[in-house]
Amino acid sequence: MTETTQTAPQRAERAPGNHLPGDGAMWVMVLGDLIIFGSYFLIFMVHRAMAPQEFLEAQQHLNLNVGVLNTLVLLTSSWFVARSVVAARSGDHDAAIRLTYAGAGCGALFIGIKAYEWTTKVAEGHTMAGSEFFMFYYMLTGVHLFHVTLGLLLMGIVVRELRNPHKRRMSMVESSATYWHMVDLLWVVIFGLLYVMR
Numbered sequence: 001m002t003e004t005t006q007t008a009p010q011r012a013e014r015a016p017g018n019h020l021p022g023d024g025a026m027w028v029m030v031l032g033d034l035i036i037f038g039s040y041f042l043i044f045m046v047h048r049a050m051a052p053q054e055f056l057e058a059q060q061h062l063n064l065n066v067g068v069l070n071t072l073v074l075l076t077s078s079w080f081v082a083r084s085v086v087a088a089r090s091g092d093h094d095a096a097i098r099l100t101y102a103g104a105g106c107g108a109l110f111i112g113i114k115a116y117e118w119t120t121k122v123a124e125g126h127t128m129a130g131s132e133f134f135m136f137y138y139m140l141t142g143v144h145l146f147h148v149t150l151g152l153l154l155m156g157i158v159v160r161e162l163r164n165p166h167k168r169r170m171s172m173v174e175s176s177a178t179y180w181h182m183v184d185l186l187w188v189v190i191f192g193l194l195y196v197m198r
Contacts, residue, residue, distance in 0.1 A: 021085075026175040030182045033147070037186050040143070044136050044193060051132065056198065058133035061126055063117070067195035070113050071188065077106030078184040081155075081177045088173045093162045096173070100162070103180065104155045107148055114145055140190050144183070151180045 048055045084099035118141075121127075121134070128135045154176040161167045 021174040021178060023171050023175045026178055030178060040140060047132060055133045058131045062195055064195050066117050067191050070110055071191050073106050073110045074184045074187050077103045078181055081180045085173055085177045088170060097159055097162050100155050100159050104152050107152050110148060137194055144186055144190055147183050151183050154179055
C-alpha cells in the first residue's frame with residue numbers, strides 16, 4: 001500500500017509525534033514487567049550482598065563470551081525490529097517483513113545459544129539446587145526466555161498482518177517492537193548482574 005492509497009486514519013495512525021508508539025495496553029504490560037523484573041533484580045542484589053563470596057565463586061563458572069554473544073545477538077535483533085518499524089511507517093511492507101524475519105531469526109538464535117549454555121551448565125553439575133547463584137541464574141534467564149518466546153510470537157503476528165493489506169495495523173507493528181525492546185533491555189540488565197558485576 002503506497003502513501004497515495006492510504007486512508008486519512010491510516011496516515012494519522014502512523015504519523016510520528018501524534019501518539020505514543022504502539023498500543024496503550026502494551027505499555028501497561030511493559031511497565032508491569034519492568035516493575036516485576038525490578039523486584040527480581042532487587043532480591044538478587046540483597047541475596048548477593050548477604051553471600052558475596054559464594055556468589056562470586058559460582059559466577060566464575062559462567063562463560064562471559066557466551067553472555068556477550070547473546071547480548072550482541074539481541075542488540076542486533078532490536079536494530080532489525082526498529083528498522084522494520086521505520087519501513088512499515090514508510091509503506092515499504094516487503095522490507096518490513098524481511099526485517100521482522102531477521103529480528104525473529106536473531107531471537108531464535110538467542111534461544112539456541114541459551115539452550116546450549118543451560119545444557120553445558122547442567123552437564124557440569126550447576127543446577128538450581130546446586131547454589132543460590134545458579135537458582136537465580138536459571139530463574140532470571142528462564143523467565144526472560146519465556147518473554148523472548150512471547151516476543152517471537154508477536155513478531156509472527158506482525159508478519160501475518162503485514163502480508164495482508166486489509167489487516168495491516170501500524171499499532172501492532174509498534175507494540176511488538178516496544179515489547180521486543182523491553183526484552184532486550186531486560187537482558188542487558190540480566191547480563192550485567194549475572195555475568196559482569198563483581
